Amino acid sequence: MDQPSPGDVRAESPDGTVVVALDVGGTGIKCALVDLDGTPRHLERHPTGADRGADAVVDTIVTVAAGLADRARAAGDTPVAVGLAVPGVVDEAAGVAVWSANLGFRDVPLRDLVGARLGLPAALGHDVRTGGLAEARLGAGRGEDHVLFVAIGTGIAAAHVVGGAAAAGAHGAAGELGHVVVRPGGPRCGCGQSGCLEAVASAAGVGRRYAELTGTPATAAEVAALARAGEPAAVRVWAETVDALADGLVVAQALLDVRTIVLGGGLAEAGADLLDPLRVALRHRLTFHREPRLVRATLGDEAGCLGAALLALDT
Amino acid sequence: MDQPSPGDVRAESPDGTVVVALDVGGTGIKCALVDLDGTPRHLERHPTGADRGADAVVDTIVTVAAGLADRARAAGDTPVAVGLAVPGVVDEAAGVAVWSANLGFRDVPLRDLVGARLGLPAALGHDVRTGGLAEARLGAGRGEDHVLFVAIGTGIAAAHVVGGAAAAGAHGAAGELGHVVVRPGGPRCGCGQSGCLEAVASAAGVGRRYAELTGTPATAAEVAALARAGEPAAVRVWAETVDALADGLVVAQALLDVRTIVLGGGLAEAGADLLDPLRVALRHRLTFHREPRLVRATLGDEAGCLGAALLALDT
Incomplete structure (x- = not known):
């Protein structure tokens, strides 16, 4: 076995x-x-x-x-x-x-x-x-006191780690960044709301959106590669994804004011193709907020x- | 003096x-x-x-x-x-x-x-x-371990109090619920973003919106009283305010998962005129989230x- x-x-x-x-x-x-x-x-x-x-x-x-x-x-x-x-x-x-x-x-x-x-x-x-907890204490956030870990895969969820402890919430349900509504009236989410970050910008959301536009199924990794090669539909989907993620992260930063955001999960494997434009889009949205360091998870x-x-x- | x-x-x-x-x-x-x-x-x-x-x-x-x-x-x-x-x-x-x-x-x-x-x-x-901190430990949240205090006055800001301590963030800027974007492309906010909760649903936002609709200046308290009396423009502004606040609170609940939300500040003086419809609007939006208790601040x-x-x- x-x-x-x-x-x-x-x-x-x-x-x-x-x-x-x-x-x-x-x-x-x-x-x-x-x-x-x-x-x-x-x-x-x-x-x-x-x-x-x-x-x-x-x-x-x-x-x-x-x-x-x-x-x-x-x-x-x-x-x-x-x-x-x-x-x-x-x-x-x-x-x-x-x-x-x-x-x-x-x-x-x-x-x-x-x-x-x-x-x-x-x-x-x-x-x-x-x-x-592991990324904040042993990985990309090591030595930092205020870390938001965001896992972007089939879904999107986050962990807010302060002083080496992850906030669980009153009922064990904290950190649902994927279910922050960033596109009111947008795509229906599995959770019952519409326009959730997860419905737009999860790996599943990326693939679904590309298939809607082109009729061709693709994984998020394939969309990332196509976008890098300049394929117009992929470029558009990737840009929408980055925009939605930036909208979600700026909401989190307004409420939590972290020093470092660590991106993990399958979508983060796009590396600089995700982090570089996301850093720009996030910076573009920040007004009073302090800019968090945006880094990729290191522990896999x-x-x-x-x-x-x-x-x-x-x- | x-x-x-x-x-x-x-x-x-x-x-x-x-x-x-x-x-x-x-x-x-x-x-x-x-x-x-x-x-x-x-x-x-x-x-x-x-x-x-x-x-x-x-x-x-x-x-x-x-x-x-x-x-x-x-x-x-x-x-x-x-x-x-x-x-x-x-x-x-x-x-x-x-x-x-x-x-x-x-x-x-x-x-x-x-x-x-x-x-x-x-x-x-x-x-x-x-x-x-005071509302959570001595006031409306007394005895609760996960409290979100939301002050709605000229602006909107929040304090997340867990285990009797308020989260300050990495740079002292946590809790800016008023600057969560709930109406993308909506009214310009003093912070530089557009569609912030504060731009729509603060006491100042309520007065401004009523003046836009009617040409008549009014305080938020006056709009609340007019809405109670059934004056159509006031009813509309009040409903928009409640909707925006519910959108903001559901974002906070997705990320923080608190047990109790305590509303303070000038707008909360509307009492049941605010809390009753807000409770309904919030419940209507919750899907996977646990419903927080929504109460008015008691310490003034x-x-x-x-x-x-x-x-x-x-x-």
């Missing part, structure tokens, strides 16, 4: 203690053993098998976590905590996965289930918030998993 | 210690001696005299603060700290009034100036954030001063 493991990242933990970390997504579970300084020691991945239902997914999570703890012990290390990240609405304080469409979860007390099975203190976080798709480990170490 | 003092609110401090608190506005300085539990013991007001220039305003602040400390000592109490609130951009960590158009301040190290003169520990805060215009005292006690 295991996919090929990326293997050992570092030979051994400096003080013999590690954290077991799992980032549970709709298709795969990213796993790590992480040193106390946030360095990943061992990485592995497993399929989520979400089609088997929530109970089976919980069983897999527990089994994989226990396997990681055993692996650490077999290597002579001591697992001291478990960190878990899941998508959806997460009540971090209660340790409950309140709702996750991708995993079929509703009110799953995942923190206590896994903690009890492993006999270790456990923490549960929201995948984008743990990703933001392990960020959520590393952040889950940080969360476990914080508690 | 003193205006008539509202006098002693409570005869004496229970433990003989008080905080000196000043909320410095463009026209007046609200002052208090506040007990350690946040109860105002003595209130007084002074004119700011902003037309005399920044140096004279600073002198007045120092003199008034020293006078309050002397008054406390004369009553047998011990002043233990000084709390100050000013409008504009405030760097709370550095204790510097970075910029305030109303007071002519630019980079005034007010905290240390006042603290040194009085020989007491001092704290400096932003007026809306200290107001929010002493909130900023009380919050300055809380800030001083926190440091």
Whole structure:
């Protein structure tokens, strides 16, 4: 059932203690053993098998976590905590996965289930918030006190990390930058509103908009490449995307006043093709606002998993 | 120079210690001696005299603060700290009034100036954030952990108070809900953007919009009264105001996920005429969001001063 493991990242933990970390997504579970300084020691991945239902997914999570703890012990290390990240609405304080469409979860007390099975203190976080935590403390925002991490993929979500902690909100639903309305009366969003940032500027939104204009399906990466080559429809869609993202980021900056915005997720893989025009469009919109530094995430798709480990170490 | 003092609110401090608190506005300085539990013991007001220039305003602040400390000592109490609130951009960590158009301040190290003169520990805060702090801890949000205080007057600004602390942002500029664009291409805002919430739905915006429609100048309170009486132009302006405020609040809720929104400032004095339709309009827009409790501020215009005292006690 295991996919090929990326293997050992570092030979051994400096003080013999590690954290077991799992980032549970709709298709795969990213796993790590992480040193106390946030360095990943061992990485592995497993399929989520979400089609088997929530109970089976919980069983897999527990089994994989226990396997990681055993692996650490077999290597002579001591697992001291478990960190878990899941998508959806997460009540971090209660340790409950309140709702996750991708995993079929509703009110799953995942923190206590896994903690009890492993006999270790456990923490549960929201995948984008743990990703933001890791980028803010170990990645592109390292050393910064006010960071907004924005993940742009199939959807768009953000994590506001201040003083090394990600804001969860009163109900575990903070950071929904993708559902800020930037185009009133614009495209219908899956959330029920119209003109949400996510409906316009997510990777899915980019592909959909290009297909509307040309009749040709394309991924966001393909649209980015076509835009770079000067294909008119792609140039237009990319410009609309940059404009909408700038509108969304300026709203966030008015409310949050961060020092650094870290862009992650699939769309950020366009690199300078996204960040350079976005920086210009953002600067063009700023009036009284302080200009935030706009940078690309550096931890890749392990960020959520590393952040889950940080969360476990914080508690 | 003193205006008539509202006098002693409570005869004496229970433990003989008080905080000196000043909320410095463009026209007046609200002052208090506040007990350690946040109860105002003595209130007084002074004119700011902003037309005399920044140096004279600073002198007045120092003199008034020293006078309050002397008054406390004369009553047998011990002043233990000084709390100050000013409008504009405030760097709370550095204790510097970075910029305030109303007071002519630019980079005034007010905290240390006042603290040194009085020989007491001092704290400096932003007026809306200290107001929010007080409403969240002592007023309409008492007992709540995630509160958004929204002051709607000549302008619109907000304070996000989590766990009893108001978020200042990286540069002291957080909470600018009034400058979230809710009507792209809409009325020009003083900040340089177009369609800001403040340009549409502040008390000033309400009066301006009514005058545009009717040719008759009116205050926001007059528009509210006319709308209640069914005057068509006023009904229209009020409905536009409620719609814009609901759009702004739903953006804030998507990003912040608070439990309670406290409305203060002049426009909130419309009471149920504002809150009832706003609650309906907000509910109508919520999709995935959790519905926040929407309530009116309870501390009136002493909130900023009380919050300055809380800030001083926190440091």
